[in-house]
Amino acid sequence: MNAFLAVLWKDLLCEWRSRDRLVAMLVFSALVVVVFHFALPGGAGAQTRANAPGLLWVATVFAALLGLGRAFAIELENDALAGLALAPAERGWIFLGKWAANVVILAVVQAVTALVFAVVFEVDLLPVLWRFAGVAALGSAGLCAIGTLSAAVAVRTRFRELLLPLLVLPLLWPVLSGAVRGTAELLESGSLSFEPVQLLLVTDATYLILSFLTFEYVLDE
Amino acid sequence: MSVPAIAARGLEKRFGWAVALAGVDLVVPPGSALAVLGPNGAGKSTLLRLLAGLARPSAGSVEIAGRRAHGREARAKVGLIGHETFLYPALTARENLVFAGRLHDVPDPGPRADRLLAEADLSGVADRPVGSFSRGMAQRVAIARGLVHDPPVVLLDEPFTGLDRRSAARLAERLAALRSERRTLVLVTHDVASAARLVDSAIVLARGRIVYRSDGRAIDALCLDRALAAADAP
């Protein structure tokens, strides 16, 4: 548990000092939203509004992939990853610390992205703000669980920036399914059924537990 | 007969079909100091990393104070000071040490970090980011990091490399101090002279095997030199 808090604090502190990951993710996701606006025929029409949840989550996933790569790249400098592996702690807690830091950083990016999105695509998030935040958090939890473990693996392979999306994207379907569905329901009808939330909870729990247990083997040399 | 601090039996490590360690048997009694010498690629760093519990052996066993090295109890007893510093350049010296302390379950990491920094003569720069340090300074923080949890076994991988005379002398003093604290030391080095002065016994590794042991006799620098020359030969 000490290890979890220590890693979380360390990651957030490192990020706060340089803020490079955060800035890159913010700029990137804002760019993606704007590019979507250009790329879609008819701009902010009704058709686009129907696709809005999907587009929002695609932008989030792209930004997350960018940030996740960096999360472990900083551990390569000075072989800090070995420094983590030396700890006598249960290694799963180290994973959770990194996961939590990723979730926090992604949350900031998600908030700004949602804002940009609401403005550019004329979508009204205010009436459903808290429930939307809940769905966003659950989606981010699953995305970061898969992403953190995959990034830890990818960072010690060749072509790590290329491999990370290849590893993460095929596994994401249940998370995206639940998150997009939940967001869509909120935007269309203002209400949220239990199914998407249930899917997200089950998926998140499964991936978190599995990652916690297998991180032991990922930190070995 | 106390439990040896370090005990390796038939230790092997393979990477693919490259053999890094081809069967190493080693016993290091608690409180003693061992130097590990040998040409590049002999397996010295691999041996150290196996002792530190960073990787599983391909065959054989390695134990720290009777516990499997690749386990949580053993890792709590070992401090590794490697080629790399394991430090985060964006964090200050103090923050790096506090983080390492928390990671190693040190109860009050803040004061401990301050004390270690004072011992390393770095109190003045405790709040500067490690990224701005010189090599010698970073090395001193790395050593403090390795010692933050007060480990009875300390492993050092070529700590003298790249240090100037003053830093090297300071490091030698530090090592002597560690020895007087009755810690078990394993020192990988190319420097035969320092090795002979600082340790009780020495081994020479070549191509993954031990080819020379001083075996409890006083270290004869000449014998060591000869063994190294033989090991270096193709």
Added chain:
Amino acid sequence: MIRTSGAALLVIAALWAWAVVAAPVDSMQGSVQKILYVHVPCAIGAYLGFLTTALCGALYLRSSDARYDRAALAAAEVGVVFCSLNIASGPIWARGTWGHWWAWDPRLTATLLLWFIYLAYLLLRAFTDGSERTARFAAVYGLLGAVAIPLNYFAIQLFGGAAMHPENLRRGSLGEGMGLPFALGMFAAAAAFLHLWLLRIDLEVRRVELARSLASGGEQ
């Protein structure tokens, strides 16, 4: 072992082929329906492959025995082949019955994703240096992938939606005389998987041996 599985495969495959030819032609769909006798068994092969990969990976993590890793690799490769055949044969049937090659319904999407997961697994292996690290990383990813499959199906169940893909087979849902070829097809798929898997493991053992002797021979 390989000879036995090969012989068994020949026998079962022959029976299956006969049953497929002898099976009645579907009144509504015509003879294109018979592609299903290939399509469904391929799905079985793909699932067997993936489960085996995940299981062998887990066993490798516990024991660090390289044989489990070879078995996992072999299962993944054979599984990819079956999965590819599954995805290729489906549209042949679809074109003949629905009128178009593809539909983005949940079952098809989930199978396509399974194929991508396999591919990512193989790419991960290719891009990782060091056989021990490769085995470990692949085992971890194999487990993640294995978890993804039931989650995918859970997602399908929750969001049902317009599923164009036919429901799973139930007793009595097939027409007269179609039960036997389907059942034989399942056995044929299992036999084919087993045989190909054993062959691939053997090939891997030989490849490693050859590489090892070349490497050590080069030093002398």
